[in-house]
Amino acid sequence: MDAFQNLGFWRTLLVTVVLSALPLVFILLYALVTIYLEMKVAAHVQDRLAYMRTGWHGVLQPIADFIKLLQKEDIISVAADRKLFILAPYIVFMGTYGAYAAIPFSSIFIGAQIDLGAFFIVAISSLVVVGILMAGWASNNKWSIFGAVRSVAQMVSYEIPTVLAILVGVMITGSLNLQEVTKFQAGGIQDWVIFGGPLPLLQKLLITPFTVITFLILFVASLAEVNRTPFDLPEAESELVQGFFTEYSGMRWALFYVAEYANMFLVSAVAVAYFLGGWGSPFGETLSGPVLGFFWFVLKGMVLVFLQIWLRWTLPRLRVDQLMYTAWKVLVPFLFVCIVAIGLILVL
Amino acid sequence: MGLLDQRFENGNVFVTSLENLLNWARLSSLYQMQFGLACCAIEMMAASASDFDIMRFGIIPRATPRQADVMFVAGTVTLKMASRIKRLYDQMAEPRYIISMGSCANCGGPYWEHGYHVLKGVDRVIPVDVYVPGCPPRPEALLEGIIKLQEKVRKESLVKKPA
Amino acid sequence: MIETKSLPTQYASQPGPVQTSSGKTLRTDEMIINMGPQHPSTHGVLRLEIVVEGEIIIDVIPHIGYLHRCFEKHAEHMTNYQQVIPYCDRLDYCAAINDEHSYVLAVERMLKIELPERVEYIRVVMAELQRIASHLIAVGTFGIDAGAFTPFLYAFHDRELILDLFEMTCGARLLYNYFWIGGLSHDIPPQFVDKAKQFCTYFRPRIKEFNDLLTYNEIFVKRTANVGVLPKDVALNYACSGPMLRGSGINWDLRRDDPYSVYHKLQWEPQIGKGEMGTVGDVWDRHIVRMREMEVSLSIIEQALAALPEGNVQAAIPKRIRPDAGEVYARTETPRGELGFYVISDGSGTPFRVKARAPAFVNLSVLPAISRGCMIADLVLIAGSVDIVLGQVDR
Amino acid sequence: MTVAQFSQWLQTPGLNHFLLISGILFSLGVFAILTRRNAIMVLMGIELVLNAANINFLAFSRYTTGTLDGQVIAIFVIILAAAEAAIALAIVLNIYQNFNSVNIDEINQLKD
Amino acid sequence: MLTEFGKVFIFLIIGALFVAAGLLVAWLLRPRRPYPGKVAPYECGEEPVGDAWVRFNVRFYVIALIFLVFDVEVVFLLPWALVFRDLGLFGFLEMAVFLGILLVGFAYVWVKGDLDWDKPRPVVPQINRNPESHVEPGKRNVEVPVVN
């Protein structure tokens, strides 16, 4: 966005607003693609076809879903707390979309070049937590409350491993600004933080096992952050019907759904930016550039999203106490070890 | 406002194409309420499994009636269950459709005579859009029922019917 | 139309202490949740009224009867004994053949007729095929309960192959009306034997694949081991049967211990839970018993097909079946356990009384006892491991 | 102060404006502490007060000292607020378990 | 000039506007036919018994509490992580002390079992014994039936 600094104020504002809406377009397109992809991947895991009737191989299905959801009646149960029920999707979506401001889609495009980008993403995501609690509580439905409370407990628990894993990235890259973090790893696949970053060879060799573990932990924790299998307890159909949005119908529910898919990409994007070289090309200078950068970034993000989908259709689900066990007694201690080890390797 | 609550006096190109778009969306994306009653539910499950793959029609199971568009009443409706079915139907968001699957749901099936606790046809409590005969209907029959329902949805109109 | 109870515009929650339907007053931090009759994991229309404190289950009160289709009334009102068979099919719609088998056996015992060998062998083949089909539904839906959707579809795909075999035999996919009193409705088609053998060779590796995907999955084991433990003596006291009883480590199988048909001529062993992953009698044990029983069934089918004699498929029975006045209780091992028919005849052409002792009904009654203190997620698995079919529970 | 001055004042937010906001927030917090019976509401009041204090720290840091000390202190305040909220809520829960109420008056009466 | 945080704010506003726009379009299209049965709360087809707004397990609070403490810790760790390479070993040791003290707390809650969620505490059922008889039910029925 730096190119527009010289324009007049209002024009800058206008340009900013338009540019800020670009991630929204991305989210919508991405959501349509991913919803389709999710079912198609599932179907191919499961020996079947899934969507075939709407357009070629059902590619129009997500659009049909969307238009149908627009037509669905909006029910607010009499037992619900109306105000909070209506407010909740706003909070959730704002939390999700606000976080996209700090995602570096390309070397020339980042919504807001905050120095503390990663920290900001983590912080603003807590709006989602509050929104979910709000939605569940306002529904006044037992399944919703269970789902919301489970969801919140899960999200706050897994926020610690997420942040600690990001911290490892910060230690290596020395920055919270995702754009700078990406530039730090611009040298190609060997400079990615997952392989230790651009460090002297010895340090790199020492550090790589820890960074790989950290990346895996980040991926696992992000699965939990976005409620995906095997951590999909908040909306576990076989237990809690639909979790915190059991009472939501039509468009309100669709917005939660979009926010959920947007979150899937969000966590993948953070992992990509910190550990997989962001928009940097895996081949260093070759095949890099703003547009290709966007391509690489989305590609890497989608690979992680694809992994999430794949896992979802393969694994059973954990129980809530096992979930907490995993977060606090497995991931967090491992990360502390990683932090101390990496810190020692880096300062010595 | 609620366009779907309105009825236009007469259709023009705009209305009919809008109508086509909305109907197309509705018929292509019929979310199914995860709900089975009896024998037919097994065939319904078979229909949603790999071999028949109901999802080809855009049908996804949803666990809650709030997000569902179509309810397959698959199986015998007993008097004890009827009020629950009615309640679940009530709680579905409109537009909503019902497919009555199997003889029991259509008319009581083999239980029509001595079934003191069997409701003789689910249409006695909720309106049914498509009846799928059979005891139990094969999954293909259910798919046919879905296609019939889609045809019915396609013919829905925003224009007032001539009196 | 039902008169809808008009709700006040502001949904009023009942003031004062809340009571469960069995009359227990709740403590302050407990609440009642209705799981079902429409719930993805109650396998039909079971309603579990659960009292929870947090996620810990204090009490479970099953409410059944949402599918009470008056089987016993129908049995008394049919014009003859044969006409009851289709209703038996609809008891346990996942394993219709086994239900027919039990009823037919009861009536045949009353009539004291001998069946041709061929009939018995075909019955064994059919019953075991049906057992595999039924277990496939059970383990598949159990996978869904545990959150794994894919195994369900694999199971249903394989089940379709069995249904194809049934279809080529009697034209029906689910409810067959194939076992008749004194024999079968008609003989198996000529290509059946080959097809069935093909299925057996196809299906063995599939069981292993299924086990790799689900049964030995680390998360699945963590979820199911040591959950819903049903000790031996309690299982007996509750008269559990089938995989439920064998899962608790009791070596008991009616096919071997109360022999009927030609099971005693075949070589096989019942499978019991050994507590490999946790305690004997936990949910995982019940699951693995089902998985192993499928292999056993395959071996029974292969033996029975190999030994299949030629002959008639209908014994000489009177056109109008009139057993002497008297009563009989006959039981067979269905996929869910001991299905007994207690038939009283008053000498006329219709049964005086038919009581179906449904294994799912009996097994389900143990659910409250073994799920106390578990979490909601466990309850779902426990209910899944009982493998209920509501048609049989409610009859 | 004339209207024009006031309008000018309004248009140039500076230290005083932030102090004013902080003052109002502080008063609201104190009001909640003083008037509310529910212990958790009292806690919320305290959070408001602490927020008001932080605004002051940051405002002075920004407008007078020009160093980051105010910000560092603000971090410590936030940390203390977190610790305080944790402990206080734990106490509230404990009281609630014993008295089945978080109503300060009722607890006073129950104590006697 | 619009700062970077201004842009963030614009993002938030756009997020809210998107929700509003989506709901508005839906509002234009969707039917509205509420009646008492439809707006009744859903509970698997039954009428709900008791209110959903009951009190929750204290577990949730303890988890949130531990989270809060770690959250705060992260706030200290992040600035440290940005500069620790410049500060060298000394900075690392300072943070090690800080972390060490906190890990004591972590160890404490771990040992005391506060990190555990509500574990299921299954009640293993027992069979009834005859009140008049002196035979212990456990002993009597444990024997497995005879195997052929």
Add this chain to the structure above:
Amino acid sequence: MTIDLFTLAFYLFALITLASAAVVVFSKNIIYSSFALLFTFFGVAGLYVLLMADFIAITQIMIYVGGILVLLLFGVMLTTKVISVDMRTGTIQTLPAVLVVSAMAGVLIGIFWTTDWKVSPTAVGFEKTAPRIGEMLLSTYLLPFEIASVVLLVALVGAAMIARREKKPL
């Protein structure tokens, strides 16, 4: 009349903060109070940003919204008997409180108003606050920094100890 963006943002956030704080304080429903606190914290974070304290602002959102607010909400949900009337939080001694608080507010605001603060003419724009805060924490403020860890330790241990409850037998 043109208003620059800073002013606009200031009034916006001031409005959000004060309005939601008023809801917090005056709402009869404690759940509304808690959720209104979300907006107060958010507005205050906005004010922090205007005060060039980006790190503090994000910390504010992270800790207050993500931590303390969730904690408070759980506290409310744990203790509030919604079924009975307790959800509404009563007020006591409103009139004296109003007097005291308005007097205090008057004094405070009077002091703020009348004092001639030494406003530094070159209000520094802080760039990259976080690394500098990190440095300061590890040098100038080392002692408070380490003490903070002890405080957190005490808070964790103490709160966990107080909140722990013996498991009831079923």
Add this chain to the structure above:
Amino acid sequence: MTAEEILNSLKAKFGDAIVEAKLDAPQPWIVVNPSRTKEIAFFLRDDPATRFDYMMCLSGVDYNNGKLGIVYHLFSMVHRHKIVLKAFCTKEQPHIQSVTSVWATANWHEREAFDMYGIVIDEHPDLRRILLPYDWEGHPLRKDYQVPEFYNGMKVPY
């Protein structure tokens, strides 16, 4: 143990509580006093010689002569023997003692007997209807049962 031995040991223990027996039937049965089923059941379960630890089935029956009855099919996993117990009552005084405390499986079977035949099971821990709705009238498996025209506004016959 044969049915005769079981009958003898029961007679020795309970005497007049054993009303009748038919040992030559394919499945021999013994009729017992409906108000003493529990102690007899405890004896049959706990006595080392009988050890009927498995209740196969419990059925209510309407004999269409004013008599209702419950039939207990018992089985011993240890000794592999079977016996059928019966307890009769009249339609006017439909009371039979519960055996739920002996065999937990009897719980739901007895509720079903109550539901279908209106046999009041004394000492049952939770005697409610089980299959039919709680507000159902009548006991449908009685031979003289008339199907109601309406239930809750829904027409019952076709």
